Amino acid sequence: MLHPVWPSAVIVAALAVPACAVAAEPVSLPASPPVASPAPSSASSPFGFEWNARLRNEFVDDDAFASTSNATTLRVRAGLRMRWAHGFSALLEGEGIASAGDRYNSGANGVTTRPAITDPEGAELNQAYLAWKGGHAGATLGRQRLLFDNQRWIGNSGWRQNEQTFDAVAFDVGLQPGLTARYAWLDRVHRVSGDQARDVLARERNLDSHAFNLAWKRGVQQLVGYAYLHDDRDVATASTATWGLRAVTDTVHDGRGWGLALEWAQQGDYADNPLSFTHQYWLVEPAFTRNGIAWRAGWEHLGGNGRHALQTPLATLHAFNGWADKFLVTPPAGLEDRYLAAGGALGHGATLAKFKWALAWHDYRADSGSQDYGQEWNASLGFPVHGKLSGLAKLADYRSDGFARDTTKLWLQLEWAQP
Template structure:
């Protein structure tokens, strides 16, 4: 563990009460195995990409008593064949599928939880709100994790205040990525999020001060608010969000970009339909970016806009999803996106669809498709995924 993070860990936990040596220490094993086939057909390449990968995470969770716990988790990815560009294998004649083979320490932290206050120090997964700004990129086989100190305070039943200081981010390209900054980044980032939740509504405000010490132009300060609500059963739901992002720390660029999201939804008989308009501002030279987000969940599953184009992005979309079958085990989603520059000009459009099946509470299967049609940005691209995932927990003592 890095020196600065180790010092912060001690400070974060110093005020917690000591735990008794004779307190029982329950131990449990946790696992997450995911087998996936992915295909990519991109018009910019003469060859299609195909990746067959198996990801396994194994973790040990221990409860020490008096609110203390610890977690240690390793992850490994195996790949059959090399007919894709993983970012680490140098196979640039194929389209990119960022699932390189290899192993890593995924999480390793100590935690303390009291009645109203909690602290976690070490390498960990961080998810804020809907992961639009801070997430773990859970779709990829390698997960995005952070060397961080995270604090949580609940001053009242309806309120939750979260703060995290990030020392380093470990990215989904893995330890062996050919580009060093795709492996990990040194940070000095401060995240503050305060949320008020009552019933089916939640209002949150945030300030994310992100300093990237390896890539200065990636540093930014983002201030915003988010309001969401959903019906208890059938009826109207919504999400409204607005934010402003500016240059921060030693970023040599000077910018100020607006972000907004409007997403009304309606649920009837278990089927939810929604319309959305997400705006990421740009000035033609630079655009609003979300470098710590779970990007695959936004702006289409084809991942054309993981980096926002300099002209910004307006994503206008419609989606519908539901479930059917015995115990609603079969879930489905269909979505359509229209992409334009924030100041005029069209990028393209995309269709997405998925069909999932819960074999049991622990095993799930997924068929997923994405088809992007370029109209001024990128090239036509189509992706297919077939996946089975098995998660479990076993008490050891």
């Protein structure tokens, strides 16, 4: 089934120069990152230039199509950060994406006879915001990257070349030691499909959404309560209210220990949604680390009744339910994802410790009814190349059991970040 043709000359040539680099979806993320990330320090100038570039080849063999897809894309992102007195800063950041051909469906190029690889060519304003950060509070106004908890509900979809950003105003406040409140009002979401997507609704959505997040942390314990009131002004049936709790424990120290993530949420119709529904979400994920290898088991439930299912349209979707991206939209019958995963370094030596591997297996089933959706294997290897240049090789192999079609995806990627 699988006969990928990698653009080897391009990749090998890129290894010789600092042109691009890395980034698989993170296994875990901080529960409540600050609204405005600290700016790079500079003792001599209030201005700072920052940039990164990513070169990627993605190959997709989907049995639903007679032809495969093969996309080699280069994403360059550059920004000017300004800082001045009293904690104020601003960022103006643009990005451009170039492609070495049209042997894939980018969502904008009209090549619908091949599988989708949503990395369209184009140039866009990625972020443009004014921020203030004091000792116990911060605020950001403008187009920005938003990451809430593990990005299951709100994230930047950073795996795609064109990331997801929001026109929003966001606040974070340290109420007391260990207790942080976050709030964001979302006016518009700029989606990964880009400004030239043929589907207008895939470009951006007008919103009137509110995100509330209260996180308490003490030692290795963390508890988060949240309410995400999502009002989609372009598609009323996409408007939902999600209320939930997330608890995390992580005792890992010196390469050994255990962890546990528990989460529960309820999602219902909201605002002008003409539908009426209530769906449950839960996650149970115990983990154990020994000799530097982290082992995880998980059960993630996205409820569905056969007609409608729980959705997470603002999430970093590629990080969940397998890298083959078969469940970016939850099927009407819902989704039960039971998985096993492991990851760590290749060894303990100075060189081998820099090589990071990950392996996961998923079993997918419907929540409503008895349908089996299929199984999937995921594998990745991250490795250093030179200095700030790093690489990633990644595989997703989905075997259908009546839902969608068998699909294999391969990635080879380089990334360079500056400063």
